Amino acid sequence: MSESNRELEPLSDPGLPEHLHRKTDVDPLAAKKAERQVSILFTLSALGTILFVYAYIWIPEDTLIFLPLFNVTNAHQLFLGLGLAMALFFIGLGAVHWAKTLMPDHEVVDYRKEQRSKDEDRAAFVATVKDGAAQAGLGRRPLIKRSLGLALGLVGLSPILLLRDLGPLPENDLNETNWKAGTRLVTDPGDRPIRPSDLEVGGVAQVQPEFPAGKVRHLDDIAQDSVLLIRIRPEEFNLDAERLSWTYEGIIAFSKICSHMGCAVALYEQSTKHLLCPCHQSTFDVTRAAKVIFGPAARPLPQLAITVDNEGYLVAKAPFNEAVGPSFWGRDSG
Amino acid sequence: MSARERIAGGTASFIDERTGAAKWMKKTLTKVFPDHWSFMLGEIVMYSFVILLLSGTFLTFWFDPSMREVEYEGSYEPLNGIKMSAAYASALHISFDIRGGLLMRQIHHWAALIFMAAMVVHMMRVFFTGAFRKPRELNWIIGVALLTLGIVEGFLGYSLPDDLLSGTGIRIAEAIIQAIPVVGSYLSYFIFGGAFPGEMFIQRIYAVHILLIPGIMLALITAHLMLVWYQKHTQYPGPGRTEKNVVGYPLMPVYMAKAGGFFFIVFGVTAFLGAVAQINPIWIYGPYNPGQIGAGSQPDWYMGWLDGLVRAAPPIETHAFGITISWNILIPGLIIPGIIFTLMAFYPFIEQWMTGDKREHHVLDRPRNNPNRTAIGAMSLTFTLVSLINGGNDLLATHFDLAINQIMWFSRIGLIALPPLAFVITKRICLSLQRADREKVLHGRETGRLVMLPHGEFIEVHEPLSPEKAYVLTAHEQLPALEIGEADANGVANPQGLKGKLRARISKASQEQISKPTSKEMLELEDGHH
Numbered sequence: 001m002s003e004s005n006r007e008l009e010p011l012s013d014p015g016l017p018e019h020l021h022r023k024t025d026v027d028p029l030a031a032k033k034a035e036r037q038v039s040i041l042f043t044l045s046a047l048g049t050i051l052f053v054y055a056y057i058w059i060p061e062d063t064l065i066f067l068p069l070f071n072v073t074n075a076h077q078l079f080l081g082l083g084l085a086m087a088l089f090f091i092g093l094g095a096v097h098w099a100k101t102l103m104p105d106h107e108v109v110d111y112r113k114e115q116r117s118k119d120e121d122r123a124a125f126v127a128t129v130k131d132g133a134a135q136a137g138l139g140r141r142p143l144i145k146r147s148l149g150l151a152l153g154l155v156g157l158s159p160i161l162l163l164r165d166l167g168p169l170p171e172n173d174l175n176e177t178n179w180k181a182g183t184r185l186v187t188d189p190g191d192r193p194i195r196p197s198d199l200e201v202g203g204v205a206q207v208q209p210e211f212p213a214g215k216v217r218h219l220d221d222i223a224q225d226s227v228l229l230i231r232i233r234p235e236e237f238n239l240d241a242e243r244l245s246w247t248y249e250g251i252i253a254f255s256k257i258c259s260h261m262g263c264a265v266a267l268y269e270q271s272t273k274h275l276l277c278p279c280h281q282s283t284f285d286v287t288r289a290a291k292v293i294f295g296p297a298a299r300p301l302p303q304l305a306i307t308v309d310n311e312g313y314l315v316a317k318a319p320f321n322e323a324v325g326p327s328f329w330g331r332d333s334g
Numbered sequence: 335m336s337a338r339e340r341i342a343g344g345t346a347s348f349i350d351e352r353t354g355a356a357k358w359m360k361k362t363l364t365k366v367f368p369d370h371w372s373f374m375l376g377e378i379v380m381y382s383f384v385i386l387l388l389s390g391t392f393l394t395f396w397f398d399p400s401m402r403e404v405e406y407e408g409s410y411e412p413l414n415g416i417k418m419s420a421a422y423a424s425a426l427h428i429s430f431d432i433r434g435g436l437l438m439r440q441i442h443h444w445a446a447l448i449f450m451a452a453m454v455v456h457m458m459r460v461f462f463t464g465a466f467r468k469p470r471e472l473n474w475i476i477g478v479a480l481l482t483l484g485i486v487e488g489f490l491g492y493s494l495p496d497d498l499l500s501g502t503g504i505r506i507a508e509a510i511i512q513a514i515p516v517v518g519s520y521l522s523y524f525i526f527g528g529a530f531p532g533e534m535f536i537q538r539i540y541a542v543h544i545l546l547i548p549g550i551m552l553a554l555i556t557a558h559l560m561l562v563w564y565q566k567h568t569q570y571p572g573p574g575r576t577e578k579n580v581v582g583y584p585l586m587p588v589y590m591a592k593a594g595g596f597f598f599i600v601f602g603v604t605a606f607l608g609a610v611a612q613i614n615p616i617w618i619y620g621p622y623n624p625g626q627i628g629a630g631s632q633p634d635w636y637m638g639w640l641d642g643l644v645r646a647a648p649p650i651e652t653h654a655f656g657i658t659i660s661w662n663i664l665i666p667g668l669i670i671p672g673i674i675f676t677l678m679a680f681y682p683f684i685e686q687w688m689t690g691d692k693r694e695h696h697v698l699d700r701p702r703n704n705p706n707r708t709a710i711g712a713m714s715l716t717f718t719l720v721s722l723i724n725g726g727n728d729l730l731a732t733h734f735d736l737a738i739n740q741i742m743w744f745s746r747i748g749l750i751a752l753p754p755l756a757f758v759i760t761k762r763i764c765l766s767l768q769r770a771d772r773e774k775v776l777h778g779r780e781t782g783r784l785v786m787l788p789h790g791e792f793i794e795v796h797e798p799l800s801p802e803k804a805y806v807l808t809a810h811e812q813l814p815a816l817e818i819g820e821a822d823a824n825g826v827a828n829p830q831g832l833k834g835k836l837r838a839r840i841s842k843a844s845q846e847q848i849s850k851p852t853s854k855e856m857l858e859l860e861d862g863h864h
């Protein structure tokens with residue numbers, strides 16, 4: 001603040017207020033009392049540790065007790081924690097109380113200097129750098145400069161290249177699932193093939209594609225293949241002829257993997273025939289081919305065309321005709 | 335000399351003769367720290383970081399970061415015989431078969447929440463008091479980096495146990511990565527080692543969670559503290575406190591005892607929460623399976639605002655030429671957070687540009703004395719808060735019996751309309767507080783005592799402020815707005831032309847103040863009184 005500014009100030013700085021003595025500074029009895037308080041706090045900490053050790057060794061791990069606020073709770077875990085909490089907390093409280101009542105409480109003043117270096121130091125610094133650069137002579141030797149630039153630029157590539165084997169390329173993976181024409185639908189869990197009659201009107205079932213014997217279902221498969229079967233009365237569908245032909249006797253099949261960000265679309269509301277994704281509440285209308293009627297999802301859930309095979313079990317009529325799950329750059333959405 | 339003094343002296347002398355540290359140590363031990371409750375916020379951040387290191391190290395002794403499929407056999411009977419990842423099984427093992435294991439898991443998780451909360455509140459303190467001003471801009475930027483890393487670290491942490499809830503969180507993170515234009519699906523395949531969820535992810539984020547990010551954070555925290563040390567702490571305005579000094583308590587013994595004690599208090603409180611308040615009961619969620627989900631899936635609160643933005647996003651995707659761009663994911667998931675964190679990091683320089691003030695500041699602002707900054711802060715907080723509320727829209731809907739549709743429209747409109755409203759209201763409040771300060775300085779404090787004048791009129795007795803109080807209320811400077819073509823406080827001419835005009839306009843709007851009493855006014859009043 002400049003001097004002229006100062007004159008405009010309404011009040012001049014009255015300076016540091018006078019130091020007031022605490023009771024413990026002037027009254028030895030008060031000081032003695034504070035000392036006792038501090039030692040009581042430290043003792044409480046010691047008791048906390050004893051509680052901790054007691055709980056660790058002697059309270060069996062499966063002891064359940066009833067406490068008013070906590071309902072039924074595990075005593076081993078509770079007293080272990082309370083002991084540790086006490087042991088730590090009272091050390092802290094003791095130290096702070098000690099500092100506040102018995103250690104000196106004189107405020108002291110220290111002075112600052114500007115962060116900026118003095119002008120001559122700055123000039124000297126710049127000169128040193130320039131000097132150093134000149135001695136290296138990079139400016140005079142363009143050949144070195146360019147080849148060094150090349151070398152440094154290239155050496156940065158190797159760590160990036162080293163990361164290449166982190167994973168395979170996606171290829172066409174994201175567009176494909178294990179559903180083929182004729183793949184049987186099997187229950188999840190259970191892996192049993194299903195007939196239309198197994199699902200009553202109003203019912204829902206989660207299914208997976210049947211795997212040939214010996215092939216193991218991994219989570220990667222479930223993340224792409226999971227399908228929800230829903231059965232409603234056929235006249236309730238509001239579908240074009242093609243999509244209607246993908247259903248079977250009122251049974252319609254959708255990918256269970258949300259077209260928004262891939263959560264499992266798990267909530268089916270029977271009365272409204274809406275499917276709801278619990279992640280961001282995208283809501284899909286089952287009667288209209290899972291059209292999005294609410295929420296951030298931008299696409300309907302992909303529909304799987306189904307029919308029955310000659311043994312009467314539900315099968316896929318064709319693979320999904322689009323990629324399931326969240327969108328990606330190369331997703332061919334027609 | 336007592337035996338203890340002899341040992342202390344001997345140790346000191348041993349170290350000094352080998353390092354020459356005595357001179358530096360003497361200066362250090364008498365270093366002055368100003369005292370104020372709001373200066374403890376940063377300490378809480380630091381202490382909970384230490385608690386995270388300690389409790390996290392304990393967890394690593396048993397945690398098995400592997401997605402190998404195992405069949406659970408352990409003390410938690412409902413899950414016996416269920417197939418799950420080794421990571422989830424080992425987190426159950428820590429919770430049920432290691433004495434104190436569940437306690438440590440809960441302490442670790444509570445410490446993470448306290449760490450993040452304290453960091454946010456600490457940042458608010460720094461922002462609203464202007465502590466980020468020159469020369470402390472670098473420390474502000476380090477702070478923004480720490481906040482960002484903290485969010486990532488916390489997310490990776492609660493992803494580790496590989497339960498149904500955390501797996502769902504990873505699924506969403508994967509969708510964000512996959513949505514990145516051009517390279518998204520490649521990035522996702524590299525990160526997950528193939529298709530989601532793959533068998534590599536937990537072991538990879540484990541290395542990042544326990545080594546890479548904590549290491550970077552530790553380095554940044556060290557730099558942060560060294561700068562605080564070297565630049566000396568800021569202080570609130572008050573009698574005897576100037577830009578040139580720092581008033582407080584010496585490090586040894588008062589500050590050391592208080593700070594050391596405070597560490598144990600924070601640790602004790604965290605342990606208490608870990609003991610009595612259940613957090614992340616993973617055994618209830620079950621193992622992760624991409625075909626299943628729990629209702630009411632919610633991330634930890636520091637991610638909740640992002641989730642709220644995602645939920646509020648309109649369902650827009652561009653489909654053209656065989657490619658897809660998911661605006662509904664990119665905008666709330668990457669673009670808005672990117673803009674927010676960039677603006678936040680550059681705010682000290684943005685403010686310098688608005689005010690033209692490039693001088694050093696060591697005395698803090700009372701928030702009301704910088705209405706523009708305070709209003710910007712309130713605006714940003716409002717935005718984040720509305721997003722956070724929308725992140726819990728499903729819970730709100732079920733608890734308060736509201737339609738989810740109403741909440742979404744409230745949030746969408748609120749995200750756009752409420753922040754500017756908060757800006758205007760906050761600015762008005764600051765200005766009226768300034769007016770109240772001015773009244774107090776000129777006419778004293780209202781005491782609430784009424785006296786009857788001889789002719790029957792009642793007046794309220796005003797008590798003059800003490801010189802100390804009055805000084806606090808008037809010690810701030812009120813910078814004039816920049817004029818077009820005028821030099822700023824640093825002597826740099828303000829450019830003419832459109833840019834200059836714009837800057838002058840912004841500066842004028844941002845420098846609106848109620849002028850504080852002048853010395854002339856004070857003198858006149860004093861004359862009137864006598």
Ligand code: HEM
Pocket residue numbers: 383386387389390391393394397425428439442443446449484487488490491492493494495543544548551613614
């Ligand atoms: C800023 C630092 C950190 C944050 C914010 C953080 C946060 C978290 C969170 C929220 C969890 C989930 C806990 C649960 O509910 O189960 C977690 C798990 C874990 N963290 Fe950290 N953490 C941090 C640092 C560390 C460090 C330094 C280590 C090890 C040296 C560590 C080791 C672990 C382990 C092993 C787990 C999984 C064990 C389990 O969940 O049972 N963390 N972390």
Ligand code: FES
Pocket residue numbers: 258259260261262263277278279280281282295296297
């Ligand atoms: S993942 Fe289903 S709504 Fe977002």
